[in-house]
Amino acid sequence: MKKSFKPVIILIKVARESMQFAYHAISVNKLRTFLSLFGITIGIFAIISVFTILDSLEKNVRDSIQSLGDNVVYVQKWPWAMGGDYPWWKYLNRPQPNLKDLEEIRRRSNLTSSSVFCIYSRKPIKYMKNETPDGMIQGVSDDYDRVKVFDIEKGRYFSSFEINSGRSVAIIGCDLSNDLFQGADPIGKEIKISGHKVMVIGVFKKEGKSALGETGHDNIALIPVNFANTIVDVERAGPMIMVKAKQGFSADDLIDELRGILRSFHKIKPIDEEDFALNQIALIKQGIDNIFRMINFAGGFIAVFSIIVGGFGIANIMFVSVKERTSIIGIQKALGAKRSFILIQFLYESVLLAVAGGIIGLLLIFIGTIVVNTTTDFSISLTAANIIRGIAISAGIGIISGFVPAWIASRLSPVEAINTKG
Secondary structure, eight states, X not given: OHHHHHHHHHHHHHHHHHHHHHHHHHXXXXXXXXXXXXXXXXXXXXXXXXXXXXXXXXXXXXXXXXXXXXXXXXXXXXXXXXXXXXXXXXXXXXXXXXXXXXXXXXXXXXXXXXXXXXXXXXXXXXXXXXXXXXXXXXXXXTTHHHHSOOOEEEEOOOOHHHHHHTOSXXXXXXXXXXXXXXXXXXXXXXXXXXTEEEEEEEEEOOOOOOTTSOOTTTTEEEEEHHHHTTTSOGGGSOOEEEEEEOTTOOHHHHHHHHHHHHHHHTTOOTTSOOSSEEEEHHHHXXXXXXXXXXXXXXXXHHHXXXXXXXXXXXXXXXXXXXXXXXXXXXXXXXXXXXXXXXHHHHHHHHHHHHHHHHHHHHHHXXXXXXXXXXXXXXXXXXOHHHHHHHHHHHHHHHHHHHHHHHHHHXXXXXXXXXXXXX
């Protein structure tokens, strides 16, 4: 048993002595160490910055898409474009979705848990002397709170009576509230939307700007759709119906059912194309996947060049180090040092430099994420996966870049090395 542990003990001892020699060489040659660290720091900073930004951007985009709902189908006039030529002329004369379509879906659908009719328009919104000339208003029917996810910071949501009777009440976004009321409590106060008096009954909790450029409910005035009908032209207000599938059913299942219901309700012949569009988030996700596949490829291309630059820097420094310490290598060999000892000594020095530079690069990225998060609305984070990736790449650069100089050093002749002037 003791004999089996002997090679391991020797290996640990050789590694420890090699580390001591490497650490001494690094601490003595401070300028060379700084140059090596600087090169690898820049390389790792570039690599992991690219991956961190791409990962954060992809997460923010996917979270923004996810907020729209995986199991929600959007009944609209226009299908969502997926690149290429968009045949808009095919859809121009289609009818807009309306409240009768919503009633039919609710009456006949077995896979629907909730559904809502929505319209959008821009109108001047005013409170006393403060005005938003191009404010976004959104008219909704009942069930909006069951389809969309949001929080109300102040006040309350609509009652069933307010929704169905079309009362002139509104729930406004956090940013819109600040613009109109300048920090004052808006609950119970009247604003004017396109000249109509509207009482504020609630304020949405701030959601922030998404990666898709949307601000959620932050800048809108949400009003009952029956009231919105009196101040906007519904046909021009981008009407749509959002239909949420029951638990356990997918959006594809719901689409198949809705297609049959609406074709029947619109009296469309089997051979004719439908006059409505059934959109779902999967269409956007497919496009996003293709975009990020290309972006990640470009990011990897940049990373390869950064690795090459950092690797050449470490290799050049190690070649110089071997040349300067040639006579010392000869003395070590003359005293019985094996090739493996010399190899590990220089290889460890290379890895130590690379990993130290990588850690500094990761630290700079971490500081950068804090600055970005505190000064912008964009959320970015240095993930554990990217930290591990950065350290692994650093160690890999150290091993690859330092192996050739270390291999050359380990095979020097003791006599020639001692007689060589460093």
